Amino acid sequence: MPLTVEEYQVAQLYSVAEASKNETGGGEGIEVIKNEPFEDHPLLGDEYSNGQYTYKIYHLKSKVPSFIRLLAPEGALEMHEEAWNAYPYCRTIISNPGYMKENFYITVESLHVEDDGESENNPTYMKKNFTITVETFHLDDKGTMENVHRLSEEKLKEREVVNIDISNDPVRNTDYKAEEDPSKFKSEKTGRGPLQGPEWWKKCEPVMTCYKLVTCEFKWFGLQTRIEKFIMDAQRRLFTNLHRQVFCWIDGWHGMDMTDIRRLEDATKSELDEQRHSGAVRGTKSE
Template structure:
């Protein structure tokens, strides 16, 4: 079994994350094919609503070419069960191909602010699991590999500005540029005071939350177990990374509907295009300066 925790910083408020990471959205866009077979809401005695969502998904495009030769056509077809209650979400994938010999399980917790430390008490881990547990980090702004076939160019945070919130573009290391000593509410309160004179409510321009995703992966198949379990963490990392990119770039319609009834000034499509153009120009100048500095250092070293 492979077990790891993936930590991701996201430029959303808690309220926005609830809207954007609904079970009915994420895997639909990530998979090659999707068939919904269950969608149910249950109100518990404590008043909280739990969403239960089940789908049949196909992920054939994510399987490396060399591995496809050894697998049947339905090897990448999974049954997904999702349960979401509050800001905790679990996703369980099973395969009809090899039944209990394959398991992919996510346990997801959203935490307010930027939390770099991994709190294992958030998850139900055995002592044996803690011994083999590894850690991964995904940066929403990290450049995408050019040969990544599952990547959608329209879901590139490096080339996107939200027409609703005006956030973006996002580049690698973006979270380091935020004043981490202020909580989201404090930043929003300060911005609201600035806008109060104009009788407007402003967006929190730089919110940040942390997603911790515990991933369990098990594969038992004679001759392939070592290969598949070796490749699986990288493939899963790619799938989850694509999901976060799409959540940031593809959901202006959801945020627009969410903020429609609120007194929030929409950033606007034209303003978003202008901001993106300007940001990319500044980024290009910065990268050129970095290249020139590296060349100068190399020349000095050669001397």
């Protein structure tokens, strides 16, 4: 990413708010239940304990594969998300209390750190019937760190490294927008971009890398392989599209501070409530 770690905090929150509006309409999308400060909620040991808590419900129908829609009863396509954002650390837990209950969990662990040679991470693997753990580092480097997640030798042998290049990687035709193409976009505010050529990150400043560790477990007889593949494909699609937007929307968020972001989130909540109950289904659809 052609950003600093400090810029990314605002950029990500701005982009999540804007992307939420693009994904909400016609009875589907995102409902924000709570968005408030929290204190004394220990995260990553006791290192982080204060920040912003959000509780959202994702109303999904067209955004999951057709074979899941055929199998899933009413309520099964409603996901609940709780997030404790103590930037630079954030923990997100997604569940499906209406159907799968304790058998479904997605856990996202994110840590944003400077590349000072002291990055630490002790991955936690939840042993439930369904678990995804995503642990994220955002570092001011050019993607050269081999084991930022401090995996054991055993885990390193199992790990598959997937590099995501927000400028050169292909996106689906249904996802592509010329104005969100980093290879074509140039920021008026910062002069950054377009991001062109192989290994463009070696030729631009600032630059940071998002290191993500994704582990997935799913236990549902007859569907494990298909669901795990769908999850991994969906994660890559999400990471690619969102981070293309984070950069190409830079003229929208650059210069904002966290007070501006909270105002935007409040306004977005009201807009999502209105959009969800009117109009047509919007945004990403599964094939």
